[in-house]
Each structure stands twice: as structure tokens, then as C-alpha cells.
Amino acid sequence: MVDVRNVRGGDGLEPIRAEIDELLDSVVEATATATEAFFASYDEAPDPARLAAWLAPRCWREIDYVYLLNEEIARYGMRFQRRHITLLAKQSFQEAEHYDMVGKAIESLGGTVPTSVPAEAEPWSAFLWQCLDRHPLAAIAAWNLSETSASGSFEPTFRGAERHGLDEVVRIYKRIETDEKFHVGLGLQMLSTYVADDHDRDEVLRAMRGMRDIAWKTFTPESVGAAGA
Amino acid sequence: MTGTWTTVAVESVQPCATDVVAITLAAAGGMTLPSWAPGAHIDVDLGAGFVRQYSLCGDPDDSGRWRIAVLREAAGRGGSQRVHDLVRAGDRLPVRGPRNHFPLVDADRYVFVAGGIGITPILPMLRRVAALNRPWTALYGGRSRNSMAFVDELRAVPGGELQIVPQDESGLLDLVTPLGGAPGEHSVVYCCGPEALISAVERASAHWPAGTLHRERFSAPPVTGGGGAFDVVLRRSGVRLTVPEHVPLLDVIESAGIAVENSCRAGICGTCQVRVCSGELDHQDDVLSDDERDRGDVMLPCVSRARGGILVLDL
Numbered sequence: 001m002v003d004v005r006n007v008r009g010g011d012g013l014e015p016i017r018a019e020i021d022e023l024l025d026s027v028v029e030a031t032a033t034a035t036e037a038f039f040a041s042y043d044e045a046p047d048p049a050r051l052a053a054w055l056a057p058r059c060w061r062e063i064d065y066v067y068l069l070n071e072e073i074a075r076y077g078m079r080f081q082r083r084h085i086t087l088l089a090k091q092s093f094q095e096a097e098h099y100d101m102v103g104k105a106i107e108s109l110g111g112t113v114p115t116s117v118p119a120e121a122e123p124w125s126a127f128l129w130q131c132l133d134r135h136p137l138a139a140i141a142a143w144n145l146s147e148t149s150a151s152g153s154f155e156p157t158f159r160g161a162e163r164h165g166l167d168e169v170v171r172i173y174k175r176i177e178t179d180e181k182f183h184v185g186l187g188l189q190m191l192s193t194y195v196a197d198d199h200d201r202d203e204v205l206r207a208m209r210g211m212r213d214i215a216w217k218t219f220t221p222e223s224v225g226a227a228g229a
Numbered sequence: 230m231t232g233t234w235t236t237v238a239v240e241s242v243q244p245c246a247t248d249v250v251a252i253t254l255a256a257a258g259g260m261t262l263p264s265w266a267p268g269a270h271i272d273v274d275l276g277a278g279f280v281r282q283y284s285l286c287g288d289p290d291d292s293g294r295w296r297i298a299v300l301r302e303a304a305g306r307g308g309s310q311r312v313h314d315l316v317r318a319g320d321r322l323p324v325r326g327p328r329n330h331f332p333l334v335d336a337d338r339y340v341f342v343a344g345g346i347g348i349t350p351i352l353p354m355l356r357r358v359a360a361l362n363r364p365w366t367a368l369y370g371g372r373s374r375n376s377m378a379f380v381d382e383l384r385a386v387p388g389g390e391l392q393i394v395p396q397d398e399s400g401l402l403d404l405v406t407p408l409g410g411a412p413g414e415h416s417v418v419y420c421c422g423p424e425a426l427i428s429a430v431e432r433a434s435a436h437w438p439a440g441t442l443h444r445e446r447f448s449a450p451p452v453t454g455g456g457g458a459f460d461v462v463l464r465r466s467g468v469r470l471t472v473p474e475h476v477p478l479l480d481v482i483e484s485a486g487i488a489v490e491n492s493c494r495a496g497i498c499g500t501c502q503v504r505v506c507s508g509e510l511d512h513q514d515d516v517l518s519d520d521e522r523d524r525g526d527v528m529l530p531c532v533s534r535a536r537g538g539i540l541v542l543d544l
Contacts, residue, residue, distance in 0.1 A: 002499030008515040010330035087495055094492070178490065182498035185516060189497060196328045 004185030012195030013188075016205055023208045024148045027215055031152035034219035039160025041221040046164055050224055052111020055102055055169075057121035057218040060114045061146070062099035064125050066092050068132060068139060076136040080194065087186050094179045101172045108168060120223045124214050131207045137194055141207035144187030147180055149215035154180075234274065237262070239320040240294065246378040248301040249346060250313060253287070253294055254322065261292040263326075267333045267353035268445075271295065271326035275316075281308040284350040284421075284445075285327060286379070289357075295327075298378055300346040331445040333357060337415035340407050341367040342430050344422025345376070350445060351421055352379055355386050365389035370402040370426070402426070404433040412437040421445045439519035459535040463487060463544040464506055478530035478540075487544055489530065496532035503530055508540035 005021070013020060038054055069092040077085045103113035117125045124146070131138035154177045161169040195201055217223055240253040256262045270284045287296030299312045316322070333354050343351040348369055358365045366389060371377035374395040383391055394402050408418065408430070418441055420430040427444050434442050461478065462469045463485070472481045479501055482489055491501040496514030505528050512522045513532040521527055530542075 002502060002516045002521075004498060004516060006516060006518055007497055010328075011332045011334075012329075014332075014334075083495070087493065087497070090493070090495075178498070178500050179492045181500060182493035182495075185497040185499075186493070189515060193330065194328070196326075 004181050005188065007185040007189045007192075009189040009192030010195070011192065012200065013192045013204070016201050019205060020208060023145060023205075023212050027145055027149040027212045028152035030212075030216040031149040031219050032156055034216050035153040035156035035160070038219060038221045038224070039156055039163070042160060043163065048109040049111060051166075051169075052106045052109035054219075054221075054224045055106050055109070056111065056114050056118050057124070057223070058150075059099060059102040059106055060118055060121045061124070061150075062095045062102060063114075064117070064121075064128065065095040065143060066099065068128060068143065069095065071132060072136075072139055075132070079136060080190070084186075084190055084193075091179075091183050091186060094183070098176050098179070101175065105169050105172050120218050124211075124218065127210050127214055131210075135200070135203040135207075137191060137200055138203045138207040140187050140190055141204040142211040144184060144191065145208045145211040146215045147183045147187065149211075149219075151177070151180055151184070152216075153219055234323045234325045236321050237295070237324050239316060239318055239322060241318050242316060245298060247373070247375045248313075249298055249376070249378045250301075250316075251286075251296055251298045251378070252312070252316060253296050254324065255294050257321070259293070262295055264292065265289055265295075265327040266329055267357050268331035268350050269327035269329040270331075270350070271297070271324050271328075273297070273312075274323035274325075275308055275311045277311070279308045279311055281312075284331075286349040286352050289353060295324075298346065298349050331419075331421070331443065333419070334417060334443070336417040337363065338413050338417075339363060339365040340416065340418045341365065342402065342404070342407075342418065342420040342422070342426070343367070343369045344402075344426040345371050346378065347420075347422030347426070347445075348377070348379055348383075349421075351419060352382060354419060355383065355389070359386045359388050362388065366392075366407050368392045368394065368402045368404070368407065370394045370396060370422075373397045402429075404429055408433040408437070412441065416441065418442045419444075435523065457537060459537055459540060461508075461535070461540045461542060463542055465544055472534070477532065478534055482530060482542075482544065489544070491531055494531040496529050499529060501529055501531050502527050504543035506541040506543055509536040509538060510534075510540075511536045 042051060069088050073085055073088050106113050128139060128142050131142040154173055157173050158170050191204060195204060236257060237254040238257055240255045243251050245251040265285050266289060270282045272280055272282055274280050283297035283299060285295050286298055287294060299309050301313045302309045331350055339358050341351045341355060355365065355367055369377065369383065369392065377393065377395065380393055418430065418434050418437065420427055420442065431442065458474050459472050460469060461472055466487055468485055470481050470485055472478050479489060479491060479494065489501050489503065492498045497516055499516050505526050510525055510528050511534045512528065514529040
């Protein structure tokens with residue numbers, strides 16, 4: 001299978017490629033560890049309501065991406081190639097599908113689908129939107145890192161959900177896993193294509209570093225406890 | 230980001246070869262222009278919906294002026310003809326940039342190959358490499374001597390080996406001599422020109438390490454779904470299908486009732502990757518490595534095609 005980190009674009013990220021790879025690798029590892037820890041705790045006390053609460057910030061991310069991608073297009077779209085506007089819109093549609101799919105999984109577990117930002121997702125959401133306001137490429141960098149972090153949760157989620165016979169959760173996240181490859185590849189292609197100077201690169205790194213410190217936290221078992229589930 | 234439009238003054242418009250004009254742009258009011266590095270281009274708004282990209286081919290150290298060169302393309306979509314027919318000294322033009330998708334990387338040795346107006350990004354690269362005292366070879370081909378811009382400026386670049394090859398006098402560029410032998414360690418190849426030249430350079434340098442060749446096309450590679458019709462055999466299904474011109478291979482496979490998992494349908498995610506049993510491939514994706522492309526045993530049918538003949542897939 002291909003590695004979407006190798007997606008072709010421009011050379012705008014080359015001077016910071018090593019640090020970007022390090023950031024992406026570290027957040028994948030942190031998210032995988034957090035997800036393993038959650039399912040280890042779930043193995044001890046398999047309460048569907050708790051799993052539903054753990055999925056809620058994941059679900060919110062999907063719909064927040066929809067809002068954000070459309071705002072990215074509205075504000076900055078005419079700076080991008082038409083092809084990239086089309087692909088951002090396609091990603092937005094897929095994120096809306098994911099919101100619906102994860103929402104159904106939450107409901108099947110007896111939970112409530114979030115219609116406003118859950119408390120445990122507020123730092124993530126606030127940082128993402130702040131990035132959008134700062135720089136045309138910063139939100140792309142932040143969500144690219146966030147989407148990459150989610151890739152660290154897939155395998156532990158499949159294993160954990162399979163242990164408890166949650167076939168629908170596995171099926172949903174298998175579909176999401178496929179689409180995430182596209183989203184991660186698109187983000188990296190856009191960054192490498194449109195990053196033009198050191199200022200752009202500084203903003204990309206700021207966004208990725210900031211998101212690296214946030215993205216994995218809602219995957220921990222403690223985040224569910226903090227949410228009061 | 231240098232993504233905002235600004236207005237610059239046209240300082241001069243000078244013919245520099247048959248059907249080629251060099252245009253010098255200056256910041257309004259004596260202001261400085263954004264800095265740039267060899268390989269960079271700017272967007273120029275020519276009005277009436279015509280926005281075109283032109284490589285900067287002047288002196289990167291001159292913060293007061295940019296230079297572009299534009300070939301009149303009679304068979305083009307009208308942008309270059311507007312430049313030649315309408316742009317005059319004293320005009321003001323909206324521009325955006327510079328941006329650089331074709332930057333000069335650090336290397337021990339450089340081979341430059343330019344065709345026609347593809348010399349524009351190569352000229353400042355050559356000067357930069359010469360200033361660094363790095364060894365270089367440059368091949369510059371064109372239809373005729375009169376059609377080739379900046380020949381005198383190229384000849385003035387010190388060091389290296391320059392070959393000026395007008396096709397009507399000397400035929401096509403000899404790519405075998407500079408590219409056919411063993412690749413030099415830490416050497417890079419830069420190519421800018423028409424699609425046929427880039428394809429020839431890709432073939433001639435195919436044995437060079439992946440990532441060695443840097444290329445910039447005048448225009449985007451053939452659009453997704455483009456290319457001629459061809460037949461595809463799905464080996465495991467025992468189905469033979471015709472893929473019409475301008476129809477993606479993936480669409481044809483799906484229309485036959487054969488599911489191929491996919492997501493982006495744009496050559497980015499790699500989800501639809503299929504194994505190729507035989508056929509000459511025209512890779513149009515953005516994600517397979519050079520090695521994977523060269524092996525020819527996988528492809529992404531959402532955007533890639535066969536170059537004709539029969540394609541056999543493991544489906």
C-alpha cells in the first residue's frame with residue numbers, strides 16, 4: 001500500500017520535512033498509546049455508555065472539519081488550484097458522512113450524538129479555528145496533524161472493538177480509515193504546493209506543534225472521566 | 230504567504246527572440262518587490278479572466294525589478310496572445326507571488342535541459358550554480374536559432390558546458406551523452422520544456438536514482454481521464470472492456486460491476502491501487518514512488534491509464 005506521506009506536490013515543506021515527520025510520528029504514537037489505554041480500561045469495565053462518551057469528541061471532530069473545510073474554501077479557496085477546491089469540498093462531504101456514521105455508532109451504544117462542541121474537545125476545536133484565522137495554510141497543517149493522529153487510533157480501536165463484538169464500530173472505522181488516507185495526503189500535497197517562504201513554514205510548524213500537544217488527549221481513558229461519563 | 234495580489238508597473242517590453250518578449254516589471258513608487266529564488270514564478274492577471282503563471286528569469290538580487298519572458302502560442306488558450314498584443318511599457322499589471330514549486334536543490338553537479346521558452350526558470354538557476362562554482366552542463370534546444378531567447382546571456386555564464394542546439398540546424402538534443410552514462414554522485418537533473426522533451430529526459434535518466442530529476446512543465450500533465458482509448462482485461466473476472474478516451478479506467482471497471490475500494494478518485498490516497506499483469510502504463514497519480522512507477526506492477530485506475538494496446542489487471 002502506498003504511503004500518503006510521499007504524495008507529490010511542491011517542495012515548500014522540504015526544509016522542515018524532518019520535523020514534520022517527527023511531529024506526525026510522535027502524535028500517531030501518542031494517540032495509539034492513549035487508545036490502547038482506553039480499551040484496556042474498557043476491557044475491565046465494558047460499559048457501552050462510556051465507549052459512546054469516548055466516541056463523542058471523535059464525532060465532533062468530523063462535523064467541525066465540515067465547518068472548517070468550507071470556511072477554508074470560502075476564505076482562501078481562490079488562492080488554490082481549482083482541483084484543490086474540488087478535493088477540499090470532497091473531503092468535507094466525507095467528513096459529513098463520518099459524522100453521520102460515528103453518530104449512528106454512538107446511538108447504537110445508547111449515547112447522544114454531540115450537536116455542540118463537547119467540553120473535552122474544546123481545546124482542539126479552539127486551536128483549529130484560531131489557526132484558520134492566523135494563516136491560510138495553518139488550519140490545513142493543524143487538521144493534517146489531527147487527522148494523522150486519528151490514524152494512530154485505528155488499529156487499537158479495531159482490536160478493542162473486536163474483543164467486545166462491536167462489529168459496527170469496526171466497520172465504520174475501517175471506512176473512515178480509508179478516507180483519512182485521502183485527507184492526510186491532500187493536506188500534505190496542499191502544504192507542499194502552497195508553502196512559499198519561511199513565514200509560511202513557521203506557521204505550519206506552529207500549527208502542527210500546537211495540535212501535537214492537543215490531538216491525542218481525547219483518546220485517553222481519563223478524558224472520558226473528565227467528561228463526566 | 231505571497232498569496233495576495235498587488236499591482237506592478239510594466240517597465241519595458243522587449244522582443245528577445247521570434248515570438249518571445251521579455252517583460253520587466255517594477256514595483257509601483259520605487260518600492261521593493263518580494264524576494265525570490267531561481268525556479269520561482271508569479272501569477273499575472275491579464276484581464277478578461279486570463280491568469281497565467283510565468284517563471285522569473287531576471288536577477289534575484291535585483292529587489293526592484295522582476296523579469297518574465299512570454300512565448301506567443303498561436304495554438305494556446307489566448308493568454309500569451311494577450312501579452313503580446315496588449316501589454317506595453319507603462320501599463321500596470323496585477324501580479325501574485327512569487328511562489329516556487331521548482332526550487333534549486335543543493336548538489337555537487339547539475340545537468341540542465343531546457344526546451345524553447347523552458348529556458349526561463351533555468352537561466353537564473355544556471356547563474357546561481359555558476360556563482361557557487363559547481364560543475365554544470367546545460368542543453369538548450371529550440372526550433373531555430375532565432376526562436377531561442379537569452380542565448381547571449383547563457384553564453385556569458387562562466388564555467389560549465391553549454392550546448393545551444395537549434396533543431397533546424399542540429400536536430401534534437403543529444404540526451405544520451407549527459408544522461409546515458411553512470412549517474413554522478415550527488416548530481417541532479419533539471420528539465421523544463423514541452424511534454425515531449427520532459428518525457429525524453431525521463432526515459433534517458435530512468436536509471437538515475439529516484440528523486441534526481443526535477444521537472445517543470447509548461448502546462449499540467451495530461452488531464453485525468455485523458456489519453457486515447459485502450460482495452461483492459463480483468464484476468465480473474467475474465468472480462469475484457471474498452472476504456473474510451475476521457476473516461477477514467479476506474480469508472481469503466483465499476484460499470485462492469487466489479488468493485489474497487491476507493492476514496493479520493495484523484496490519485497492521492499492510493500486506496501484503489503491494483504496489480505498490473507501486463508501493459509504499458511501512463512501513471513497520472515500523485516503518490517506512487519518513482520520505483521513503484523518504474524516497476525510497472527501496480528497502478529491507480531482512478532487517474533492512470535494505459536498508453537495503448539491491452540492492459541491486463543489482476544481483478
